[in-house]
Amino acid sequence: MKGDVIRFERGKAITGPQAASSIDDREEEFLVGREKERALFERFLAGEPMSKHIWNLYGTGGVGKSTLLDAFRRQARRLNAVFLLLDSREFRRTGNDFCKQLLLQLPSAKEKGSRDEEPLDAVLRRLNRLAQDRQVVVALDTFEEMTGMEGWLREQFLRELDPGILVLLAGRYPLKGQWLLSPAWRERTLWLAIDHLTRTDVLNYARKCGLTEEAQGERLWERTRGHGLSLSLAVSTELLEGSGPLNDAGWSSELASSWLKEVADEELRQLVEAASMLRQFNQELLAYVVERDISADAFGRLTALSFVRKIDRGWRLHDLMRESTRSYLRERAPGQFGKLMERCVRYYASIIRGSHGKRDVAWEVGELFGYIGDAFIRAHLNTSWKEEFIWEPLSAANLGEGLQYLQRRRNEARTVTRRGVDPMTGDLLELTLSKAEMLYAIEGLDLEELLSLGQQSVMLLKAQDGSVQGLSAIIPINRGTLDYLEQNPFSGPYIRSLSAAERKELDVPESEQAGWFIKSIDVLEWTDSALLMEGGSQMYNYMCSGKLFFASPPPLPMFYDSHLGFGFEAVPDVFHCSYDGKTPTPTFVLDTRGKKLDAFLAAMLHRIGIQLEPAEVAGTERSGSEEKEDPLLRFGLTEREREVTLCVIEGCSNLEIAARLFVSEITVKKHLSSVYAKMQVKNRSQLIKAVLQ
Template sequence: MRIRRRDRRPCSRAKGTKLREEQCRPTMGGFCMKGDVIQIEGDKWVTRGQAATSIDAREEELLVGREKEKAMFERFLNGEPTSKHIWNLYGTGGVGKSTMLDAFRRQAKKHNAVFLLLDSRECGRTGDELCRELLLQLSPGPEKGSGHNKPLNAVHHRLNRLVQKQRVIIALDTFEEMTGLEVWLREQFLRDLDPNILVLLAGRHPLKGTWLLSPAWRERVLWLAVHHLTREDVLNYARKCGLTEEAFGERLWERTRGHGLSMSLAVSTELLEGSGPLHDAGWSSELASLWLKEVPDEELRQLVEAASLLRHFNQEMLAHVVEREISANAFGQLTALSFVRKIDRGWRLHDLMRESTQSQMRERVPRQFGKLRERCASYFASIIRASDDRRSVAWAVEELFCFIGDALIRAHLNTPWKKEYMWEPLTVINLGEGLQYLQQRRNEARSITRQGVDPVTGSLLELTLSKEEMLYSIEGLDLEELLDLGQQSVMLMKSPDGSVQGLSAIIPINRGTLDYLEQNPFSGPYIRSLLPAERKKLGVPESEQAGWFIKSIDILEWTDSAALMEGASQMYHYMCAGKLFFASPPPLPMFYDSHLGLGFEALPDVFHCCYDGKTPTPTFVLDTRGEKLDAFLAAMLRRIGIQLEPTEGTSEKNEQEDVLLQFRLTEREKEVALCVIEGCTNSEIAKRLYISLITVKKHLGSVYAKLQVRNRSQFIKAVLSKEGR
């Protein structure tokens, strides 16, 4: 990666320097003329060769990542034969496509190859204009004696002769802007072009249509997705730019997640220290403006703004938030944008786009921003209240707290690019891995500082923990003792490579664990404070749970936001499960505030001093048994000004069940139908009802047939219309 600084200044006569009085035109290196290229570096005039050498050398020094693509291009330059003579570089705006083309240009220069680069926004709107631009780059004028008057014939003649002597590359940047010329390019320009000429088409979207459907074109195209840079690339880029502090590199990774333009803007802001055109948060607006160029009309922009408040969305969810129907065509336009990607639960805006769009909305239309947030929160609260299986809606609990949690919680949940981790129960077989993890935590403990951005206020929150405080979360954690309980209390969090990256110790409350919990120094004070009748309620059979006690949720690398969010997500499976949930976390402000933010009640009279032997540590309790769940949700929603009656969810579900009875659904069909109404995917329905995915689809087909509908959207509309009568 690199920082671009291009000064385009009119050429003028300098004392002692002979300049040709001819028209200038812009190129990659600055202003060039038919003779010398003159640029200013410091207070000196330098010629084209000098300027290109110094700029290209520095650009190459600052380039990070892209080794695979550069190696592939190097093989082409070295003469390796290829049947793929059209390379399609695609990726979201600002990810680094133009930077990669620049790197290819420098490689081509070293091999004395011809590299012709055109920006599709600037090369004209007709095929003739594009050909003239190519001819202009090839030489000052048409080749004498070529006998070709038409630009297309002339450029074919020149290029097809040139490739006999050296490598030739034609690169078209921002290819999405060439919609009117795409057919001409494919059917007229490329058909008669020598196949040894490499054509690079760089744009936001992958080539589709005829490029895919025609076997002849498909076998000639190589699709190359331009991905974000890795964490190591980002840290390396920061160091190369002179920002050697480890904290800044980590912060750069957290804020940009390897998005090229974001990295350049953030580093520029830091280096200019307020003397330049950007301030600390201003670069995100520059980014949003770049992406919003894809959005052609106001209606679509409103959908983008609403979608930016959701970590994932689908058509029904978005319709609820904007309070109007969304056509399939409009939703299709939204999901086709380059900064929107498909995920398991629907679609998601690029994380940086979400952050920058929210930031703009907060400042531009604060009331509308607040209203949309309320609609989002009410949607997820309704999903939770309508569910019989509370633990199956952990995802909705997590989404809800993106809107009603305190600033620290929102900042953590605002983390982009969630990684895939696997949770594995602790057993005799993997006990050694768990013990090794704890030893590694003790050996590698160090003080840390991490930051997060609150999406509601835009505030940058900083948290610092000492080495000693970093070990609090595993204090008194005895894995062998917990394994002997036989209650599957401990889960190991593993990365895709199988290494343990964290763990959770959440102990069920029942007949088999009550005595242990009463004697444990961390949970005992609360259990002993209960009245006999209250304690008796907790003595359910060992196969059941009256609730849970959180002993520990710990991760290996606390500066990794994705891992931190994954660890915290363990709590959401229990919070709205209609049971008793209590914890006694380390006596630190972050834990105290975050538990209050999650709706726990602090019991200051129930405490211990087990973490450091001197600091009183309170117990936090969250009770959602019976009607307390509605009261809990209502209280949490009141934080953002939403009033929700405690009985609303129950009556709504009863109405839905009454509607479904009219269609003579079987009991299993009714269960599947209610899951669909709650917004569950087919996979989630299968897990909840303990049936196969095929069986879910079979029941859905039967439900749709009985209601005479064709899809989920029509089914929801049919149920809602019957409810309203």
């Protein structure tokens, strides 16, 4: 299919002048987005002097490069410019055939060249002659498939082309090699990354197609995130209403098939399928999941694919590619899908358990719940984690900002509908909260009172511009806060329900924590997935900490289900009505003290049919020796070597380990060499396998 947008008109026949309009005219009417690129092209057509006449339009498959080239072609036609467009898949990859295809598109020429003139000479002569009187554009689509011709194109064709002619090279990858290394080519080349359409673009396109209900546009946005091909497939499904070739679930498989054409061989395809099961991956983690070593060459070919992105913790597949490939795999090979998911779950569960009491595992907890959480939790986690926000402790200096945030929340409260896609099933989930319900999260929240506890209970969530976008109030449980928690209307019923012995366990010095009470986790915009994910991350810091964690969230099904989904248990016969004065509100507890962490993990994995190994199941007898508590000791590793090993399992590079442990990278390499020798392994993949299995 040429282009990335399918055009439809709902509910009426097209008659009159509109029926006589050309396909190009109709395409133009439905075009949305790409304003900056089209404005730049308009400036070229208007004759504005430009130093860069080779434009590299690059972006992942289906993002909209072909659609943009078509838009450029229509712009050129309106201003009587010459626009030649070739798709590399539609001619043989030879210089002669390339030139012959261009000659076929050129306007008829009065002067005739020599019959023996080579195609290259002929096309250069005619193009350069045209450029004296008109603006000329040569566009080449799917440039990534110009295997073996890139050098010829640059040295034989472009070098002799009139420098005023604009050349558009559109493909999945940015130009590299000589395009970057040569100053002459670099100064003539403009790199233009083609990204997804914005939410506004998607809603605008939906309206143009006749999908005028707000919910329809929002559903398209949630499912496609502005990816051009996904949008066209989803709109086709919506408009044809089952009468066309795609059903509501089938378009994701169609999308996966389109992307997988880029995957050259079976080995690479298997790696893509395994990577689709992970929100982020590195070479060692992927090797653990597929249960075999992965060569540097194979991993390099994987990360070179256009739908793979480098992130802070390694790499990740394009969100839609990950979801569509996962759906495709689940339908085509459910056994393999289940096996890969089990390997991912065991990986994160093993790290959480092995790191118990030694280091923060908030990130691993979040990853684990991407598999074992309920549908709403998975949909909530189904977004890219961006380093857009910082958490700042509440203090006397920023108390005013916190109070202003609460006032803004009250002033701007409105009915909100939250939508998300479950990455495991592809189902679109929707939840609506009324204006009154939106204020429950900050009900009874007294920042000045919490600040006076001196326990750093409140954190402000700030954007990069310094604006407060949310907050959390998570109160430590110790000798300094027990009386407050006992008297507080939200936490008091639970504390008062404890026996004297249970309460005594919580009576630890003020410098320690026996656990925490979640009073509130709130964000300014509940439809913002990144904000919700950042807010939720505050819970992960405490969930598997080996402490008591309790909450009494607003009495709404959303909060009730989400706490059960996170593994909390409702406390029998402990209620209050403090949110609205009439609705009984339960208290939820998550206790991971001692061996209860094993019970928690076993219960959570059991939800999806995965059993922990016998030695890991809660209640299994262990000796009290340090070796049984820390399995790394059985290999005779030193404390520093164990720290390095845990960082490797987490996926850290040598440089990241060095920064974390405050040692040199050379020291890290020495520790790793010693670890390999003691554990009798050859590389990181074998090390991870030995530890986790």
